[in-house]
Amino acid sequence: MKRFSSYLTGFLLTLIIMPPLHAAERIAVAGGSITEIIYRLGEQDKIVGVDSTSTYQAADKTHPLLGYVRNISVEGLLSLQPDLLIGESDTGPSKALEQVRAVGLNTVIIEEDDSIDAIKSKIRTVGKLLQVENKAENLISEIQLDIDALAYANDKLNKQSKHKPKVLFLLTLQNGAPIAAGNHTSAHTTITAAGGNNALENEKGWVKLSPEAALELNPDVIVVMNRPDATLDAVAKLAHFKYTEAVKNNAVYSIDGGYLLGFGPRTPQAIIELGTMIHGAFPLPQGYQFRYDNEQQINTGHSS
Amino acid sequence: MTDTLTLSAERSKKQFMAKPFTLGLLILSAILSITIGAMPLSFNQIFQDLLNITGTQHYALSTNVLLEIRLPRTLLAMAVGAALGMCGAAMQALFRNPLADPGLIGVAGGGAFGAVVIIVLGNSMFPNAMSYFGPYALPIGAMLGCLGVCGIIYKLSNQHGQFTIITLLLAGIAVNAIVGSFIGILTLISTDEELRELTFWTMGNLGGNNWSLTLPVLLLIGISIVGLSRLARPLNLYLLGEAQAEHLGVQVAQLKKQVFLFTAIAIGAAVSISGMIGFVGFVIPHLVRILIGPDHKFLLPTSMLLGASFLTLTDIIARIAIPPAEVPIGLVTSALGGPFFLYVLYKQTQRFN
Amino acid sequence: MSMIAHDLSISFMGKPCLKNVQLTAEPNQLTVLIGPNGAGKSTLLKACCGDFEAVSNHVSLNGKNIAQYSAAELAQIRAVMTQSYEMGFSFTVSEVVTMGCYAFEHLITRQDMAKIVRDVMNYMSISHLHDQNFMTLSGGEKQRTQLARVLAQLWFPYQQDTPRFLLLDEPTSSLDIYHQHQVLSLAKTLTNRNIGVIAVVHDLSLAANFADQLVLLNHGEVITQGTAEKVLQRHHLDKVYGVKGDFFHSSPDVQPTVLLDSIQ
Numbered sequence A: 001m002k003r004f005s006s007y008l009t010g011f012l013l014t015l016i017i018m019p020p021l022h023a024a025e026r027i028a029v030a031g032g033s034i035t036e037i038i039y040r041l042g043e044q045d046k047i048v049g050v051d052s053t054s055t056y057q058a059a060d061k062t063h064p065l066l067g068y069v070r071n072i073s074v075e076g077l078l079s080l081q082p083d084l085l086i087g088e089s090d091t092g093p094s095k096a097l098e099q100v101r102a103v104g105l106n107t108v109i110i111e112e113d114d115s116i117d118a119i120k121s122k123i124r125t126v127g128k129l130l131q132v133e134n135k136a137e138n139l140i141s142e143i144q145l146d147i148d149a150l151a152y153a154n155d156k157l158n159k160q161s162k163h164k165p166k167v168l169f170l171l172t173l174q175n176g177a178p179i180a181a182g183n184h185t186s187a188h189t190t191i192t193a194a195g196g197n198n199a200l201e202n203e204k205g206w207v208k209l210s211p212e213a214a215l216e217l218n219p220d221v222i223v224v225m226n227r228p229d230a231t232l233d234a235v236a237k238l239a240h241f242k243y244t245e246a247v248k249n250n251a252v253y254s255i256d257g258g259y260l261l262g263f264g265p266r267t268p269q270a271i272i273e274l275g276t277m278i279h280g281a282f283p284l285p286q287g288y289q290f291r292y293d294n295e296q297q298i299n300t301g302h303s304s
Numbered sequence B: 001m002t003d004t005l006t007l008s009a010e011r012s013k014k015q016f017m018a019k020p021f022t023l024g025l026l027i028l029s030a031i032l033s034i035t036i037g038a039m040p041l042s043f044n045q046i047f048q049d050l051l052n053i054t055g056t057q058h059y060a061l062s063t064n065v066l067l068e069i070r071l072p073r074t075l076l077a078m079a080v081g082a083a084l085g086m087c088g089a090a091m092q093a094l095f096r097n098p099l100a101d102p103g104l105i106g107v108a109g110g111g112a113f114g115a116v117v118i119i120v121l122g123n124s125m126f127p128n129a130m131s132y133f134g135p136y137a138l139p140i141g142a143m144l145g146c147l148g149v150c151g152i153i154y155k156l157s158n159q160h161g162q163f164t165i166i167t168l169l170l171a172g173i174a175v176n177a178i179v180g181s182f183i184g185i186l187t188l189i190s191t192d193e194e195l196r197e198l199t200f201w202t203m204g205n206l207g208g209n210n211w212s213l214t215l216p217v218l219l220l221i222g223i224s225i226v227g228l229s230r231l232a233r234p235l236n237l238y239l240l241g242e243a244q245a246e247h248l249g250v251q252v253a254q255l256k257k258q259v260f261l262f263t264a265i266a267i268g269a270a271v272s273i274s275g276m277i278g279f280v281g282f283v284i285p286h287l288v289r290i291l292i293g294p295d296h297k298f299l300l301p302t303s304m305l306l307g308a309s310f311l312t313l314t315d316i317i318a319r320i321a322i323p324p325a326e327v328p329i330g331l332v333t334s335a336l337g338g339p340f341f342l343y344v345l346y347k348q349t350q351r352f353n
Numbered sequence C: 001m002s003m004i005a006h007d008l009s010i011s012f013m014g015k016p017c018l019k020n021v022q023l024t025a026e027p028n029q030l031t032v033l034i035g036p037n038g039a040g041k042s043t044l045l046k047a048c049c050g051d052f053e054a055v056s057n058h059v060s061l062n063g064k065n066i067a068q069y070s071a072a073e074l075a076q077i078r079a080v081m082t083q084s085y086e087m088g089f090s091f092t093v094s095e096v097v098t099m100g101c102y103a104f105e106h107l108i109t110r111q112d113m114a115k116i117v118r119d120v121m122n123y124m125s126i127s128h129l130h131d132q133n134f135m136t137l138s139g140g141e142k143q144r145t146q147l148a149r150v151l152a153q154l155w156f157p158y159q160q161d162t163p164r165f166l167l168l169d170e171p172t173s174s175l176d177i178y179h180q181h182q183v184l185s186l187a188k189t190l191t192n193r194n195i196g197v198i199a200v201v202h203d204l205s206l207a208a209n210f211a212d213q214l215v216l217l218n219h220g221e222v223i224t225q226g227t228a229e230k231v232l233q234r235h236h237l238d239k240v241y242g243v244k245g246d247f248f249h250s251s252p253d254v255q256p257t258v259l260l261d262s263i264q
Helices: A002-017 A032-040 A056-062 A074-079 A094-103 A116-130 A133-160 A186-193 A211-217 A231-237 A257-261 A267-279 B007-035 B043-052 B061-094 B107-125 B127-157 B165-188 B192-203 B211-229 B232-238 B242-247 B252-274 B280-292 B296-320 B329-352 C041-049 C053-058 C071-077 C093-104 C110-123 C139-153 C177-193 C204-210 C234-241
Strands: A027-030 A047-050 A084-088 A107-110 A166-172 A179-181 A206-208 A221-225 A252-255 C003-012 C015-025 C030-034 C059-061 C078-081 C164-169 C195-200 C213-218 C221-226 C245-248 C257-260
Touching (some): A027 A032, A032 A116, A047 A056, A094 A107, A094 B127, A133 A267, A166 A211, A186 A257, A221 A231, A221 A257, A257 A267, B007 B280, B043 B061, B061 B211, B061 B232, B061 B280, B061 B296, B107 B192, B127 B165, B211 B252, B232 B242, B242 C041, B242 C071, B242 C078, C003 C053, C015 C213, C030 C177, C030 C204, C041 C053, C041 C164, C041 C195, C071 C078, C071 C093, C071 C164, C093 C110, C139 C164, C164 C177, C177 C204, C213 C234, C221 C234, C234 C245
Parallel strands (some): A027 A047, A027 A084, A221 A252, C030 C195
Antiparallel strands (some): A166 A179, A179 A206, C003 C015, C003 C059
8 A cells, every 4th residue: 555655646746846838739628618618719629538518519429428527437538548638617526536637647627617707717728728828819809899798788778777677597498397597507697697687586506496486486588598499389388487477578588508508708699699688679889790609519510 | 856856965066166266257357357448558568567566666657547547446346346245145134035135224325315415515515624525525425324324223223232123124214215305305406417416426436436535445345344254154043033043042133233234334335435336235145145045154255256246347347338438337237237137037937847 | 950930920012921920840851831822832932032031030041040141051051943934045954954053063073063963854854855945845844844953952962961951832833643743752852861841732632642741821820730630630621721521541552632522
């Protein structure tokens, strides 16, 4: 045992002594937003494996799959011979990460919360790791357009001082048991950023809604994740929402989960799109245009 | 009739062969487990690496994979499989029922409860402890859950020095149900990611454990295996009935408590690190009993060795089925073991016709 | 040096099963407990085994309370055959019989043990079954197997100064008439080896034939005890069993028998 532990400390030491100065060439990614950033930076050829949340541009189908972000297989990961593992904060299990580090693989976990500011620093970190800082700055300034537009719109809306619409964000409608976003969720952040009020802001986390509780909330707008077809019909069919303002006014929309809640480069634009759903007329600066796909896989023949 | 007449001779031959055979199987599985994996390592290289452990200071990635990943994992698979096999046999004796399973005394339910609490509530309720224990938080939580639930069940069944098996069974069912509902409540308030992590936990996984996580588990399981092995003879007598065993000179109350304790320790340790791996603890002893008979002098060691080989082999499959990802091992044990067991049952019933 | 139950009272859930029972069983004697169903015979026997901890200080063995013996010590001086002997595990007959040697197996060689097992199996005429699965035996074969196991427990040492005791709860319930006689005559021979035997037997004629002492129980009380002539009197049979009959024991051609009056 002594042999192993001395050997282990030896390794940890080499890790500390030898910082990874060279650019990573073979990258394993655990976390959808990071994969998306790497694609946006045009560096996707360096990816050797992704986790199953990396659905952007069907990355999870073009690269070897490491499994679910919280359940990575150590040896499987190492067999891809990566020289860098980048993961989001929920990469795990943590004991597996420790093992990966012990073996000497450069492992970077980006501990960022789901906020718009975090997107920028995430891009910056990834750019630095891949030594493509310029590309990263370009991407950030692109995103800044969306962030500015969002600020402009919110400013306008505040001046109009209308009441903020009540928005209910649904994760799923499955089995007639809708699950809705309370506070401390990524959806809550985006609703607030888009100038809406989360109808369920008094609850914490994702909540299973009972029909009566849903009727009581009476949201003005309902947004459903990943349900592009016949959203209104599906929502109106549920007793939960049949008599809500949202259904009466046909204010029921669908939006892609990775696009809005991934907190990758497209999220600011997605929030603006959410704003147009919530407010109907969302006052945007002149000349502002949507630039990104609002779905995960529009063109499979992406630039690679 | 000829079948039964030669039962004794046939059986003693099998009993004699069982230990060397399963031991050979275990050694073979261990070698395979060290050689096979997502990382290609040549046999030669492994051999040299093992020779060089004490020697040079420089280690290649392959050496690291071997020493830091495969070796602990192989040992862990062997230990967990051994614990499941042997404790399953001991539980079936304790309940005097060949269908019993270690889960009956609440270890699995308790472990799951501890794990869920850590996964769902850990970060919000005791963030300091979570960051202090890091990767050890989940195994420690699961172990505490096992001990807590087993402790309650033990207390309930141990009244006035009498350790009543029927109370043990009923208390186990009731406490497992209560724990199950607690788990349900916690999953209700869990996030999507936590729920997925929990689901993976319940399907079992032997991966990602370094030496500092593996060694305590090996130690605890080792203690229990030694402890249980010493109970083989009294357990045979116990199968005659509690009063009968007592009349023959067995201290039955003590025997029951020891079996309970050792099983709780071994399965608790196994569950805490590997999650829930069902099926092995029930089927392996059952299968061994069909093959070599119920004598615990042979049943316990053979179940242990066969359990260890079985889990080591299934873990290999779990590792290489869908590289670079992994299949949860609990799914592999059930998917492989289930049909095999059905086949054995089928052969068994056919013999009587 | 004997087995003595003194002032033994037991009740379950408020229902009294034994009331102030006094019983003395001597080594060198076959004591047979008789009485109707529910009279308390098995309860008395179990109390003598030490199965009921609460009353075990009312039972003494060779001058010492059985509560003061450990299970292992007790196993060396008394063997018990209970009424229930079913088992859900497929041990062979010889494996079951070998279990009887547990109390002394550390004292003897493997060969000696094998010899003991062979001897008791011969004694119970089950040698031909030795490698059969216990679960597939007939009721009588199971009973004889269990008897052989209990005998094995008292087979070593063959003879000793400390008296030993054998308690048999209805050992003949599943046996044919030949084996019934064989088992009781075996019990009788054991008494020559300084072993006291206490048995519960339902067949009064059988009991009368072999017993040195009969103990008649009813409603948890000892009605009378002593020789067959004393116990099996007409008024006792009438009072305890509610049958009219007599104990015949004067003819030299037949064994003593209880014969009932014809129904008229």
